[in-house]
Amino acid sequence: xxxxxxxxxxxxxxxxxxxxxxxxxxxxxxxxxxxxxxxxxxxxxxxxxxxxxxxxxxxxxxxxxxxxxxxxxxxxxxxxxxxxxxxxxxxxxxxxxxxxxxxxxxxxxxxxxxxxxxxxxxxxxxxxxxxxxxxxxxxxxxxxxxxxxxxxxxxxxxxxxxxxxxxxxxxxxxxxxxxxxxxxxxxxxxxxxxxxxxxxxxxxxxxxxxxxxxxxxxxxxxxxxxxxxxxxxxxxxxxxxxxxxx
Amino acid sequence: xxxxxxxxxxxxxxxxxxxxxxxxxxxxxxxxxxxxxxxxxxxxxxxxxxxxxxxxxxxxxxxxxxxxxxxxxxxxxxxxxxxxxxxxxxxxxxxxxxxxxxxxxxxxxxxxxxxxxxxxxxxxxxxxxxxxxxxxxxxxxxxxxxxxxxxxxxxxxxxxxxxxxxxxxxxxxxxxxxxxxxxxxxxxxxxxxxxxxxxxxxxxxxxxxxxxxxxxxxxxxxxxxxxxxxxxxxxxxxxxxxxxxxxx
Numbered sequence: 001x002x003x004x005x006x007x008x009x010x011x012x013x014x015x016x017x018x019x020x021x022x023x024x025x026x027x028x029x030x031x032x033x034x035x036x037x038x039x040x041x042x043x044x045x046x047x048x049x050x051x052x053x054x055x056x057x058x059x060x061x062x063x064x065x066x067x068x069x070x071x072x073x074x075x076x077x078x079x080x081x082x083x084x085x086x087x088x089x090x091x092x093x094x095x096x097x098x099x100x101x102x103x104x105x106x107x108x109x110x111x112x113x114x115x116x117x118x119x120x121x122x123x124x125x126x127x128x129x130x131x132x133x134x135x136x137x138x139x140x141x142x143x144x145x146x147x148x149x150x151x152x153x154x155x156x157x158x159x160x161x162x163x164x165x166x167x168x169x170x171x172x173x174x175x176x177x178x179x180x181x182x183x184x185x186x187x188x189x190x191x192x193x194x195x196x197x198x199x200x201x202x203x204x205x206x207x208x209x210x211x212x213x214x215x216x217x218x219x220x221x222x223x224x225x226x227x228x229x230x231x232x233x234x235x236x237x238x239x240x241x242x243x244x245x246x
Numbered sequence: 247x248x249x250x251x252x253x254x255x256x257x258x259x260x261x262x263x264x265x266x267x268x269x270x271x272x273x274x275x276x277x278x279x280x281x282x283x284x285x286x287x288x289x290x291x292x293x294x295x296x297x298x299x300x301x302x303x304x305x306x307x308x309x310x311x312x313x314x315x316x317x318x319x320x321x322x323x324x325x326x327x328x329x330x331x332x333x334x335x336x337x338x339x340x341x342x343x344x345x346x347x348x349x350x351x352x353x354x355x356x357x358x359x360x361x362x363x364x365x366x367x368x369x370x371x372x373x374x375x376x377x378x379x380x381x382x383x384x385x386x387x388x389x390x391x392x393x394x395x396x397x398x399x400x401x402x403x404x405x406x407x408x409x410x411x412x413x414x415x416x417x418x419x420x421x422x423x424x425x426x427x428x429x430x431x432x433x434x435x436x437x438x439x440x441x442x443x444x445x446x447x448x449x450x451x452x453x454x455x456x457x458x459x460x461x462x463x464x465x466x467x468x469x470x471x472x473x474x475x476x477x478x479x480x481x482x483x484x485x486x487x488x489x490x491x492x493x494x
Contacts, residue, residue, distance in 0.1 A: 026328060039413060039421065039423070040411065040413065040423040041363055041423075042363040042364070042408075042411050043363065044411050044412070045411065045412075045413070045423070059328050060329075061328065061329045061330070061331055061457065062328050062329065062330040062331070062332075063330070063331050063332060063360065063363075063457075063493070064332060064360050064361065064362050064363050065362065065363065066363060067328070068457065114403050116403070116432055122443075123432070123443040125403070125432060125433065125434060125443075145434055145441070147434055147441055147442060147443035148443075149471065149473075149478065152434075152440060152441040152442075184440070184441075186440050186473070187438070187439040187440055212361075214361065242367075
């Protein structure tokens, strides 16, 4: 029984930290005839309360496009983004919910995402990150794992990306880069060999702004690996991915 | 107009004083005095009609008609940041059946990002031990794998869809938000000394005890090709797990 005391204290402290630490909430006044409070952050959750025009609510938090609000008499519920925009802040302005726009997409600095595709018939999975010097030139680094029936490879590359039309919704780009590829053959194979080679590539692709801070990306890359054997190896890769920009 | 130019002037002056390192009280005083005179002159120029005519970019004519200037203090309001809770991080534990290699405890971590009320992305990393195959145990032959190779780890990137969002009622007075979701994705499994491309699909149940604490129950099938027992075959590896996650 004695150990429950401190445990309860810790629990209480944790709960306090989460709920009590940030008591400063934004207050907004309803300017539509009413806004609807749902029991959960989604269109399917039932509406259990409405807040009428000129009444004030506090915005507690946000989950995706839903806002949790508290009325003056303590009712808590979730309001959609569309209705939340029909409220007024204490400054007398409409509540402006700042999300990434197409212009932010064109002038993004950082970009990070995941890609998956087909690397010369094998499956490839990768992560990448990029930094844009300006709206048309950026540098990227990516780590890709290539998995097929006879081997698995890890490919680390650095590439420059030129995007001549940054303002287009679907914006094409060209890329050139270099890296290293480490290949491990299957252990069950008789002639098992592991090697690391330098690999260069050129590619072409597109980026498309989806919504908020997300973009879709598709790409074709042509690789040349400089092996220790007599001939170089060439690979083709198709890949598509999803990224967030900041 | 005057306010802005005053601000600009003071900033310029400040940087000038700093750059030249002539921060003696006298010089600073002279500069300040000169600045005030300049501002005064500017304000007067802007207010007088001739000033407005000579500088077309200054205040619009409607300002000239304003006789009473309201002395309203603009309320200084700091708008508190709205806390977004779209990320979910947590750990899980359960059992995983690895085809031919027995059923063992599995543990893992997951990170999810909720894009909309229905769609989310998840990255997971898990590990389990495996046992000897029946063949190894019965024949007494040489072992197929070393102890190190017998450990299985996987990672995957998946996309989930909250198929049945709703509420779960406990007793008369408690309602909790919950969702039944379906999830599928791809990743890599490291087992038997090799890494294999793995697809996964399954379903799960998310129970939100509070807005920021969720309890999960998941069923997942990991599918990969396996040639450890000689021929290439597709193996289905079912995982059942439960976990806790935190929204932040």
